[in-house]
Amino acid sequence: MAQVFEMTHPLIQHKISMLRNVDTTVKDFRALANEIALLMGYEATRDLTLEDIKVETPMAVANGKAIQKQVAIVPILRAGLGMVDAILSLIPAAKVGHIGLYRDHETLEPVEYYCKLPPEIDQRQVLVVDPMLATGGSAIAAINFIKQRGANNIRFMCLIAAPEGVKALTEAHPDVDVYCGCIDDHLNENGYIVPGLGDAGDRLFGTL
Numbered sequence: 001m002a003q004v005f006e007m008t009h010p011l012i013q014h015k016i017s018m019l020r021n022v023d024t025t026v027k028d029f030r031a032l033a034n035e036i037a038l039l040m041g042y043e044a045t046r047d048l049t050l051e052d053i054k055v056e057t058p059m060a061v062a063n064g065k066a067i068q069k070q071v072a073i074v075p076i077l078r079a080g081l082g083m084v085d086a087i088l089s090l091i092p093a094a095k096v097g098h099i100g101l102y103r104d105h106e107t108l109e110p111v112e113y114y115c116k117l118p119p120e121i122d123q124r125q126v127l128v129v130d131p132m133l134a135t136g137g138s139a140i141a142a143i144n145f146i147k148q149r150g151a152n153n154i155r156f157m158c159l160i161a162a163p164e165g166v167k168a169l170t171e172a173h174p175d176v177d178v179y180c181g182c183i184d185d186h187l188n189e190n191g192y193i194v195p196g197l198g199d200a201g202d203r204l205f206g207t208l
């Protein structure tokens with residue numbers, strides 16, 4: 001069964017409250033999303049598998065560690081883009097794939113319009129990122145596409161989740177651990193997270 005982690009770090013909770021604020025500007029929203037993703041990235045990579053390596057120092061050969069699997073970051077377009085730079089600053093060698101999905105505003109069903117993943121995705125630790133996990137439809141569909149292309153080691157990271165989305169995602173993909181900045185109260189009748197922060201893509205890119 002998937003593990004679900006809700007962040008307890010005070011800095012993350014403080015910054016999520018600022019992110020939610022309706023008066024937060026686009027510039028500050030983008031900076032905060034980046035800062036929260038950075039702090040969460042630290043938590044979500046806490047147990048990455050290491051391998052033993054030898055490192056030659058100027059003095060001797062030391063026993064060292066290296067992350068065993070290459071990492072791929074896969075943002076769900078478009079709002080997932082707001083979390084990529086933060087993870088790249090933690091893991092600069094990570095490759096980045098993209099999945100383009102949008103929610104049909106009538107049916108709330110995800111529609112795929114783009115998918116480009118790094119090579120040898122089956123060998124990689126994949127981190128799928130999207131600020132919002134609402135009904136779960138987008139995350140479930142994105143992970144379906146990534147699995148169809150061979151990935152078998154996937155984690156999902158979001159800033160805000162609805163309990164309904166967490167349930168749907170963990171039932172659909174019990175092998176995928178979920179890292180949430182905060183799990184909110186509920187979804188409204190339009191599929192928006194309450195209290196949430198509104199439309200993450202619009203707030204990141206100023207398309208309100």
Ligand code: PRP
Nearest residue numbers: 077078079102103134135136137138201
């Ligand atoms: C938002 C968000 C997720 C999705 C979550 O994207 O970034 O991808 O909704 O909703 P769900 O869990 O109910 O699928 P949106 O479809 O608004 O597209 P955008 O990123 O292009 O704004």
Ligand code: URA
Nearest residue numbers: 134192193198199200
């Ligand atoms: N997508 C968003 O951007 N916000 C929500 O509250 C739900 C889905």
